[in-house]
Amino acid sequence: MPITPLMPVYPRCGVRPVRGEHCHLIDEDGTRYLDFASGIAVNLLGHSHPHLIGAIQRQAATLMHVSNLYGSPQGEALAQRLVDHTFADTVFFTNSGAEAVECAIKTARAYHQHADGDPARHEIITFHNAFHGRTMATISASNQEKMHTGFAPLLPGFRYCPFDDLDAAAALVDERTAGFLVEPIQGEGGIRPASEAFMAGLRRLADKHGLLLILDEVQCGVARTGALYAYEHYGIEPDILATAKGIGGGFPLGACLATERAARGMGFGAHGSTYGGNPLAMAAGMAVLDVVTDPAFLEHVRATGQAIMARLEQFIGNHPDLFDQVRGKGLMIGLRLTMESRPFYQHLRDHHQLLTVAAGDQTLRILPPLVIGDAEVEEFFERLSAGAADFRPPAA
Numbered sequence: 001m002p003i004t005p006l007m008p009v010y011p012r013c014g015v016r017p018v019r020g021e022h023c024h025l026i027d028e029d030g031t032r033y034l035d036f037a038s039g040i041a042v043n044l045l046g047h048s049h050p051h052l053i054g055a056i057q058r059q060a061a062t063l064m065h066v067s068n069l070y071g072s073p074q075g076e077a078l079a080q081r082l083v084d085h086t087f088a089d090t091v092f093f094t095n096s097g098a099e100a101v102e103c104a105i106k107t108a109r110a111y112h113q114h115a116d117g118d119p120a121r122h123e124i125i126t127f128h129n130a131f132h133g134r135t136m137a138t139i140s141a142s143n144q145e146k147m148h149t150g151f152a153p154l155l156p157g158f159r160y161c162p163f164d165d166l167d168a169a170a171a172l173v174d175e176r177t178a179g180f181l182v183e184p185i186q187g188e189g190g191i192r193p194a195s196e197a198f199m200a201g202l203r204r205l206a207d208k209h210g211l212l213l214i215l216d217e218v219q220c221g222v223a224r225t226g227a228l229y230a231y232e233h234y235g236i237e238p239d240i241l242a243t244a245k246g247i248g249g250g251f252p253l254g255a256c257l258a259t260e261r262a263a264r265g266m267g268f269g270a271h272g273s274t275y276g277g278n279p280l281a282m283a284a285g286m287a288v289l290d291v292v293t294d295p296a297f298l299e300h301v302r303a304t305g306q307a308i309m310a311r312l313e314q315f316i317g318n319h320p321d322l323f324d325q326v327r328g329k330g331l332m333i334g335l336r337l338t339m340e341s342r343p344f345y346q347h348l349r350d351h352h353q354l355l356t357v358a359a360g361d362q363t364l365r366i367l368p369p370l371v372i373g374d375a376e377v378e379e380f381f382e383r384l385s386a387g388a389a390d391f392r393p394p395a396a
């Protein structure tokens, strides 16, 4: 393969967006796409949202970056807001999801290597088909071979367990176990929600054995499911949580949230980031939380998600040859096909100007901006129906 100025790690498609308007992307030659991918669950306020733009513009003109050597009124304000709205007592800001998970892993290890802990507990149990990011620690945390190839040796300290299988998780716990790291709703894995029994069971196991429950809510967090964080649906609380993607609304921002107890190993000098929590990122995060913490907004996400899922259920009944199942929560919706999802995803994109995301387990991810209204929902079903009508699966 010839080398290109952009390192060719992504198989990029022919859509080349140059502008965004609310729930649409406009590409170089003027084609308009309905964006039900949202930069993979990132642009939750859609594109060109005035409140987010205003906040970023004002902050950019005031103070963009200072070092974490200085006090941070902006960081304190956003951290306090996250603390007020979640289980957490303390927050570390990052620039991405993988860094948020990385901080969560370090926080869990440091908890057990603390003077009051048991340093033998350094293994984290993770789950099949998980996705936690692309750094060395986060690829090591996933059992997916395709992300490991070429990058040996992996980081030790992870054990892989079947997803949503509580007995298997219980059987893996031993004197080396530090905790569990799990996506409450698997994203890349194919929009697979964990069962309530599984999540409650992991919480019980963690309590019983003195382990930490770490949630990766990088994709399912920040109002995507109709709750600020997905754990709220399960009636449990984690010890540590990684968040990113939607939290900056498109500005690079992530965070590792923790209880005071879980963060006991993270004292002075334990961790750091040059950009992490800079004033510009904090302004973006504040603007997003202004919108998504409004109970009426969360209700809008739940109601719109329910309406779309009910309609999708009906819709797939008319195409049993093509679709198998609808699953998800809020506006994190998976449409499982009877075949690999990629050809249909490409068909919707190239012939019906509808952007979704292909995922594992033959699933199409439907991740619209959370600000969609009736018009976008109608346009989505028009494009999807037309796409299902003229789709010809590639010969097997």
Ligand SMILES: *Cc1c(COP(=O)(O)O)cnc(C)c1O
Pocket: 095, 096, 097, 098, 099, 101, 131, 132, 133, 134, 183, 187, 188, 216, 217, 218, 219, 220, 244, 245
């Ligand atoms: C996207 C994602 C990540 C990685 O986030 P980056 O910002 O790409 O580093 C981690 N975990 C989950 C569940 C994700 O969906």
